[in-house]
Amino acid sequence: MKFVLLGCVVTMDAASTVLPNGAIYVDGNTIVAAADRAAPAPPGFSGATSVDTGGFIYPGLIELHNHLSYDALPLWDVPKRFSNRGQWQSNRDYVAHVSGPMGTIAKSNDPHLLAALVRYVETKCLLGGVTTSQGISLKGDHLETYYHSAMRVVDDPADKKFPRAATHIPDIAAANWDSFKREVDKSSCLLLHLSEGLDTQARDAFLALKKGREWAIGPALAGIHCAALQREDFAVMAAKGASMVWSPLSNLLLYGGTAEVKTARQEGVPVALGSDWSPSGSKNLLHELKVAKVVNGVNGLGVSDLSLVASVTSAPAAVVKWDKLIGSITAGKRADFTVIAAAAGADPYDRLIAAAETDVVLVVIEGRPVVGTPALMSALGQTGETLRVGAAQRVIDYGPGDPRIPKMTFAQAEAALSDALKRLPTLLADEHAGHGVTGRLTAEAPARHLHLALDEEHQSGFALRPRLPFAGEATGPDAEPALALAIEAAATPLPLKPLKLDALSVADDPEYGSRLQHAANIPAAIKDGLKAFYR
Secondary structure (H helix, E strand, O other): OEEEEEEEEEOOOOOOOEEEEEEEEEEOOEEEEEEEOOOOOOOOOOOOEEEEEEEEEEEOEEOOOEOHHHHHOOOOOOOOOOOEHHHHOOOHHHHHHHHHHHHHHHHOOOHHHHHHHHHHHHHHHHHOOEEEEOOOOEEEOOHHHHHOOOOEEOOOOOOOOOOOOEOOEOHHHHOOHHHHHHHHHHOOOEEEEEOOEOOHHHHHHHHOOEEOOEEOOOOOEEEEEOOOOOHHHHHHHHHOOOEEEEOHHHHHHHHOOOOOHHHHHHOOOOEEEOOEOHHHOOOOHHHHHHHHHHHHHHHOOOOOHHHHHHOOOHHHHHHOOOOOOOOOOOOOOEOOEEEEEOOOOOOHHHHHHHOOHHHEEEEEEOOEEEEEOHHHHHHOOOOOEEEEEOOEEEEEOOOOOOOOOOOOOHHHHHHHHHHHHHOHHHHHHHHHOOEEEOEEOOOOOOOOOEEEOOOOOHHHOOEOOOOOEEOOEEOOOOOOOHHHHHHHHHOOOOOOOOOOOOOOOHHHOOOHHHHHHOOOOOOHHHHHHHOOOOO
């Protein structure tokens, strides 16, 4: 299919070219050219469909930090301030509201529930303009195919021209420095949770990457969070060619502070942005941009709006070594676009940062319109399921999917997942009695030997962070002093309660802004700044 998209084209190329009256020429899944619309069209486009979006066209948004399967859960009311990751993971309130519910869903043997979960959380990303994300957290026979849908995932891209990013590090492989160093050296990109928290123990996880005079750090390493790192640590990362992924809202909600991004940038460390997950992060990457903008202003980070937009487009493409394929609107790259409705007099970079989901009027992945307004989808010859985002209507088409996966519309997925979360206390017992999320399970329902690999649960045997020796003790999520963990574990577990499915978008979540304002650990100045986006 050949078509031409018209609008203000924000290319995010090396020269930061913006084409106010631009045209993008697409053939199949490839960008043929991006130029002023008054310039002659490339050969072969004389009869191609031409669609004026009336908006700003950006490269598809790329996210390198998410735990996608958790994004069905609502924002957790963090009960106290923590200083490192090992503290909150064993907190009984966290277990009751986050790990307990997800652990229950992970034990389900109903393939329709997993299909519903993936469809719902993928849709949340797509409506936020995300074309590539990370964090599928799956293992088992063919389970990765659940995420081989419309959105691309860096953990297991369907197209093998995209080098896979290593994100799951089995604990046994990371149990010693040498094996971890080999993992870093052989990977194209290795996304690693690193120094999660603000205290000395969190920083020790970084220092444990050094043995003698050698570091287990290289160009493949992308440290997620890096919240406890100091200037000399960022200098090491820069010297070794490493990068980082910043998730400010999650850091603020859990720890009351976030990474020293200004220092990281001064030392030359590339920075990408990630929303983390809905329990203690933004609903999608579009909204994490807003938090980054506010933190930038309050903390005086000196990050331009151009650089913020780069942190969700060209920068993550370079981090994951996909910059020859995506990340900018240039000839020869894949046709991934996020189109935002125009606003009078808007700066092209600020416009993306300020946009709500209702401003996302079109998302194109691999040259295929995936979601957009009915008018734009129709003009591009695309049909699909209709859904609502706030007061706006959108048409979405996930593509053919995998034949091994239960077919499911968004409406069916939303209903099934809502049902499962309402029945959390009895979900597994109900399933055993034959009551699945789409009614009684039938004999035709395939038995599966698959489950979610919950990488956020340190006892799952599947981790995104190494456990390396430092100062005679292992670092990692279970390195919290034994007494503190024993006291927490001895507390009576809170029973599972029914949960409400997290709203699809901020436009559908009228309490989202007020919940951020009531979050105990977010500094007052940042709360004030967030009021510009969430009233």
